Amino acid sequence: MVTGMSSKRIRSNYHKRILEWLIDSGGSVSDVAQALDLRMPHASLALSQLRESGDIIRDDQTGIRGAIHRITAKGRERLELDAIACLERYVGEIPEGKDAIVLDSNGPMLLLGYVNNAPPSLLPLPFDPSDYDSNGELISIGNIGVRWATVRNTQPRWFDLKSFKPAPRQELQTKGTLEDWTEKNQHIIVVRAYLFNFEKQWNLAPGTWYSVPRNVSSLPNGLSDGANLLGKVIGSEFQIYPSQSIHANLTSKLDTSLAINALSSDAIIIRDYPVKRENKSLPIGLIDFWIRKQHPRMDDEKIMILQKSVKSFLSDKGAHNIPISIQRALIRDFGDCIWSDEINYQIDIKGFSENGASSLIEYFLSLNTYDVIVEWIWPLNPHKKTLERLIQSRICRLLITKSGNTSDISNSPFLLRSLPKIGQVELVISREQSIKIELSKKSGEILANNVHDYVPLDTIELNRAFTGDGWNLGMMTGSTMNYLEREKLWAALEMYPGGDEDWANRTETDYPLASWIATPSENRPLRWVRIKENLPNGWVELLPLKETPTRDLFEALSRANPEWQNEVLLEIQERFERNHEELIGYEDLLKNPQLSGWFSVVVLLCSNKLSIDFEDLIESSLEVWLDSPRFAIKILSNLFPISESETIPRQRNLELCLSASKVHPKDSILYCWGEFVDSLITNNPISLEQSRKYMDILPFSWWLNQGYEWLKIQLNSTSGRNWLSQKYLPWPAIISRTQGEKCGPPGYQETFTTKNLDSDDLLHILIVEQGVGRDSLLDTYEMIFSNEQKQKLPLGRSHPLVCLLVRDSSQWPHIDISILELGDKDVASLLFARYYRECLLND
Incomplete structure (x- = not known):
């Protein structure tokens, strides 16, 4: 049903096109003229009129020439009133079997309405409405398929179908049946969209109803002809296989890992791995590029001689020697690594300098053989040319940067940005076009049978919740993980306590806690060495005491709960009491700021079992312990047992402890003990x-x-x-x-x-x-x-x-x-x- 023209409509076509174009971001007069194919005077006049009406503003801080224009809240409101006017004009009785309508069209910029169901960010549109039946199935012989558009970066607006008043978002209803066109159809969702390939004109006029095409076979070029599944368009089954380089700036570590995993098949991954990888191996060929960076003014002949000698030194250290300055520079730029003629597909850039990472990228660009995924963790500008060469090359699948703006690197085919929900990203195709994607999960993963809202917060909760026959969910309070992390953790919990070493190995890098829980007990000491820095507090208690080396137990103490600390100290104490000589092998821990306190505790716990040969070690340990007197009741009772006679070393230690106690907090055990003993010795009254x-x-x-x-x-x-x-x-x-x-x-x-x-x-x-x-x-x-x-x-x-x-x-x-x-x-x-x-x- 068509009604009379509403006064809400924007009458000037120039004004409407400019306002719609400014929805996505700002632009200068020349930007507007070029994007909308307008003559400069016409664009300038229209912008001036829109400024006067308050629909846009101009940023004059850097001068009027080239100043950026932006849409105002009033301008957005004017566009919404225009959309409502379109609804009033074109939406009346809904034709049977139709579920979408063209409300307005300005070149590639579209205003569409969808009955009851909000569309995904990637929209299939029919070339001809008669090509599709009421279920959206293609029926015409000789048809030419679909056109594609993207929902623009504005929220779809819900309106009541009868009153055309704004309405809150509704739950999705059934699709593609006659029941869709009953009294349940009470809302229409208005979206602004932007066409792909506008050089091919779309001839559906405003007011045209159509059925949304379903079961489409091919997506727009660049989104479906790649080899790796990046993910699905949110709210649809459209799978995105990008064939062009992607420049990503992701705020979530999990998004980074998911994006890398999705595109990683047969690619060389150069990234800052969450867990440090052992025996880092680098291709020796990158030395050629590194040497040229080190000596940009050296002539080619000398460069070649130096390259040969350095590579010979790295491959066989006994054959050639190189200056200490070059050896130091290698360690500075690449850290501790092994040099090889083979290509390692997983290269950890921990310990790299930006100079070393840039040399590595230039090496792979020269090979032009391997697809690469690169995580760049340094500033962009000093290496902008190298990164632009990478993003424009055919070998780059994904470049992830951590600082600067994505616009700092020009000509990126696609941009990838995190969305508020973990695991969801926005793939930016152009200024006007982007699609929202749920990143794919790595294929072949073991998934949990049940993913609950809560997980164990620490080892204590895990032990309380584990019944042997299942899990007592009431004992779990951990609720801060996102869904994917919980899924991995519940997969690990379903393997507990037996575990699965292969699965734990595969998940170690991206999900260290799940890997830790899924590790068989006898293998945990080795995994602890690799992932201890990435485990959250409260989980070290899964280490098996008897199988864990003494030094690793010392390192674990500071992260344990008091009960487990007592068990660890007792275990180490028993080891040292069984073999006093073993204690000597750990004397160096007294000089370790992180471990000296714990080592001193064990020595003092063992002190009454040690011979006179260990008096110096006991005194040194006591001096360390007095700075931070852990387990003071046990230590004092052990140092000065009431059943033994006084000795000169014991009296000396007593005087040292009494003197040190005076500088400790007045509510501490050591201070109260010292004050009490002093009162008894001097016969002073106690208040x-x-x-x-x-x-x-x-x-x-x-x-x-x-x-x-x-x-x-x-x-x-x-x-x-x-x-x-x-x-x-x-x-x-x-x-x-x-x-x-x-x-x-x-x-x-x-x-x-x-x-x-x-x-x-x-x-x-x-x-x-x-x-x-x-x-x-x-x-x-x-x-x-x-x-x-x-x-x-x-x-x-x-x-x-x-x-x-x-x-x-x-x-x-x-x-x-x-x-x-x-x-x-x-x-x-x-x-x-x-x-x-x-x-x-x-x-």
Whole structure:
């Protein structure tokens, strides 16, 4: 149905064409005139009129001549009102079997409407609507197929079919059946498109309805005649096989890897691999080009002599010698590598300089034999000519640059840019044309049967979630990965714990975590060496302790959780205690800033098992450890055991530790220990706050002898009672020790003095507020009170038999090892030890 012309239409054809052309980006007067085939005066006048109406603006910062014009929000609104006017004029009753309409046409610039379904960014258009049936199938004999267009870089707009008012994007509905033309058809999607090959005119007039062609066989030239599948056009089954060079500027590492993998078949890949490749091999022929860069003014004869001597030196180091300056320059430009006459198809540019990489590219350009994919990680301008030669050559499949603008390299046939969603890119064909692609996945991959939204965040979650019969998804919290990363990880999890070494090898470069999980346990030590820098934190714990070399375990410690650190330290400690001589082989770690602290910990843990020959090593390790005192409780207890007599080296180490403790944070274990020992040595009183700090930070075994007095002091203050209620301590086991028991902090040996336990001293326990510490305190009071009153043994809260601790052991019932399975472990241990010594041994 055709209605009267709306006042919303843009009446000037020049104005409309210019506004539509400026949708994609700005342009000068000459750009507009050339692109739209207008005379300069006409273009200049039209732009002037559009500026006056506020539809465009001009950037005058660099002068009026050559100034860039850009469309304004008002200009875009004017184009949208024009589109709505086209809808009002041409869209009425939809012909049966048709699902698209031509709304406007200005040369290659089209305005199209699609019923209910948003089209992909690559559009097939019929030469003649009568060539296709209602399902979009080709029916005419002698037809000439389809024309192609691309959706321009503007969002498709949804409109209500009845009111032509803007509507939100709708879910896709079914296609190609009679049900499409029922009451479900409530929306029309308006898109702006740009024709391929406009020199061949498209004769569909505005208002023409047609069926979208389906099952088309050939895409536009350059998009379908290549050998490698880059990906599919998003929202379609159109597969893109580019035949021309692509210049990519991708913001995502995953997009980079996917693009490289998609185009990598039989190509030489020159890239900055995520994981450093071992035994890097380079073609020795590139030395010819490198030498010329090194000595641009040297005559040809001398160049050839130098090239020959350098290549001879690299291929057989004993045959010729070359100046040290050249040897250093080789290492500077290429890093550590092996030189060979063979071509390595995977060349890692880690350690390269831009000069070395440029020489490598020039070498392959000279061969003109191998297709190449190049990742250029340096500035563009210093090597612009080389990169332009590469992108214009027949051997370049893909050039990926990391800095500068893609426009810095001229004449790139295609440009590739990342889209916000990982794995999706925009292939830019020209200023006006681009298509949105989902990058293909490497063929032959093992895919996960199920890809869940969550994955294990670390080894701890993996172990908790793994049940043997499947995975407990409720134990997984990792949710930051994109779909492709999750897919790889779930493929790896489905192989766990047995793994698949071949699959792990194939995925190591691009998906190191998935590779790590899929690696059989016995092979992980070797893979750790290769990919440790690329693994996220929390996954080193999959290393098998027994099979992993000691030095690798040291390197893994800083990335492990505390529980695994304890296991690693115990494993290394056992190795050194079994073979003291092995320890000497690792003395160099004391000079390693990253590992010296961990090595010193192990040495000090072993110190009481080492002979006098290791005293210097122990002292050196202690000096290192005091800078960063890890595992302070274990180390101090090991250095100054309460059961051994004092020696001169031990006394010297004690003085060193006490002196160093004073410079550490006041809430650290080392500082509190040093302050406590110093107070005991000098017989200085300990304040309420100090005692509370010591009880909070230091093991109670270090202050057993002071525990009862400290408890009474805390009970006599409000702040002390509040603190006691919120701090759990096994008070019955602390105050009920045996007379003469050895105790005290490391470095200050004491013997426990039996206290005169009186319930009146502890009466304030009854007003301690509810908290985690209250049950233990109540047990302490009832234990003493019931004994004083000669009452029946109460049932304890922290342990059923806790009240036995203050009663004569002759009254105790029979106790066996099962007591250790009940209640507080410290109370249970003391009960068992007392029963064993006082009841079994004395009998």
